[in-house]
Amino acid sequence: MTKFSPFDETLWHATAVDAPDTGPLEGTVRTDICVVGGGYSGLTTAIELRRRGHEVVLLEAQEAGFGGSGRNAGHCTPTFSYLTLDDLRSHLGTERANRLIRRQTSGADMAAEYIRDFQISCEWKQNGYFQGALSPSRIARIRKKAESYASVGCPSGLVDAEEAKRLTGSERFFGGWLLRSGGHLNPLSYSRGLARAALQEGARIFTRSKVTKVERMGQRWHVKTDGGEVVADKVIMATGAYTDGGWKGLDKTFRIKKVILAATSPLPEDVRAQVIPFDGTMHDGRGDIFVYKYNREGRIVASMFPVGRRGRDLEYTRQMLMDRLRWLHPQVPEATTWDYYWTGELDMQRHTIPRLYGLGPGVLACTGLSGRGVPTGTMLGGILADWAEGTPEKDLPLPVERLHSAPAYMSMAPGLVLRWYGFQDNMAARRDGVELPPHA
Known part of the structure; x- marks a missing residue:
């Protein structure tokens, strides 16, 4: 078994x-x-x-x-993981790809309909998905995403640094992409x-x-x-x-790809008013993703992929996750702990x-x-x-x-790609003269 x-x-x-x-x-x-x-x-x-x-x-x-x-x-982000919409059209052909794009980009709205029609109690909130830019040169990349999804009818747009801070409570972002149709729930x-x-x-x-x-x-x-x-x-x-x-x-x-997930102790109400005040899904914008959101108890639920020591060394992994969270949001109290830690499996193609x-x-x-x-x-x-x-x-x-x-190389490819994305992000930060996240 x-x-x-x-x-x-x-x-x-x-x-x-x-x-x-x-x-x-x-x-x-x-x-x-x-x-x-x-x-x-x-x-x-x-x-x-x-x-x-x-x-x-x-x-x-x-x-x-x-x-x-x-x-x-528990994120419900109706986008594609890595391929651009034009990549999909090249891969599947324009007509078929456009059918798939229509389905995928309406995925969160479909979930909302099931939840409404069947009165499913699952902590559903459809407040949007935010992907940040941690260095100025990354603005161009997320602008392309925002424009691409807007071109197919999604409520998608670029926000400046001031609006990014208002939405997220973090001063680290030079701007960001806001997809208003994104949601989150108790899966x-x-x-x-x-x-x-x-x-x-x-x-x-x-x-x-x-x-x-x-x-x-x-x-x-x-x-x-x-x-x-x-x-x-x-x-x-x-x-x-x-x-x-x-x-x-x-x-x-497919090839199994592990994912790391953790949930903090509940944050006080006054802290929640300062950290992710828009109560949507947060993506720090790095290719080696750090994604997080609240649950109904005010816990921050975060996820990353295991790479190197991360995921193998539990004590280090917990510390790395907290360091990354508090770097983005220093308002998170030092006494905050990870009350839950678990892993899951993805079927990667x-x-x-x-x-x-x-x-x-x-x-x-x-x-x-x-x-x-x-x-x-x-x-x-x-x-x-x-x-x-x-x-x-x-x-x-x-x-x-x-x-x-x-293909056999899929056993190693996702990890190598994540390392490459991390290297690119680090180089961009150094060129732009901005601080790197802890453990980057």
Whole structure:
């Protein structure tokens, strides 16, 4: 059995709403479509299919939100991780890329609709996403991003140093990019809310039901677990980074990238009025990202990728995270501690966009969300439901590919890229004569 990071050490496990009452599959059930995976992608697919009148059974090996959907940092930033919009058009072709761009950039609004329609209690706030410029020469780069996303209809713009300070409470930024559609939430509460929504819509959900085999018998697929099987016309595998068996080779289509997450002790109210007063998602703007936001208790939840000593040495990592936070926001009291520390797994792809794999007639898999889980997982439900309803592949926002393994270099590439980004940022800061962040 694949070993994943502990689930019960996360802030979200301690603070999320209760999970809906579900249990394991027993015996044989029949349905139109079987969805495997109880994260955002699988749950929104189940909801969309039920809304369109299809019978749906969803199988989850652990509990809804056990994977990245329940342990991520809770940011809902409806952008692409690394590729520019023009890069996407070159990679996918203009027409298909524009379809994907429309879906992804509306991902936070889609989440807001689910939360509103199903009255999901998940600490949702849609106050925006801020990416800063820590040196003057970085303004040009974020201006291009702001203009690019504005050109496709997003509420996106550049802010000057004064406005950046008003929004963030930090004097470190020379300006920034504000994407007003960004949001944040409690990711496990959102997962559990989507599971309740799927049940409310009439989907059948079986948890603690790990898929051991999927095989074709006659005209239908038999999705087997230790306790029973689902007989379905079509199957959608939406297990992401937490793929553990079910279909041979599917777990080789991506490379696992660890992420570090931590949550502080609650900050006093007067401090919260000075630190991130706009209460949105904060990105310090460096390529080796430091991203953070509040939860409902006034804890700052921060995330970074492990590189070198960071992530291996726990004491150093905690100190580095606090030093970075207090460098940006010296108003944070010295007595502040990291009350929670955990890790999670991302399913990284070379192009950092999801991939669809045709596994057989009537079987589709989706992996490779690459760290944009909340908006991407939310919007993927509509795409996977479109496929299940027979939308031609040429009309989907993503191509359907043959199953193939991610290149071997992907095991090392993300870490090398982060180091390169850090080097570039440090050089820019030195050229501009500005102070480097601690541990940069």
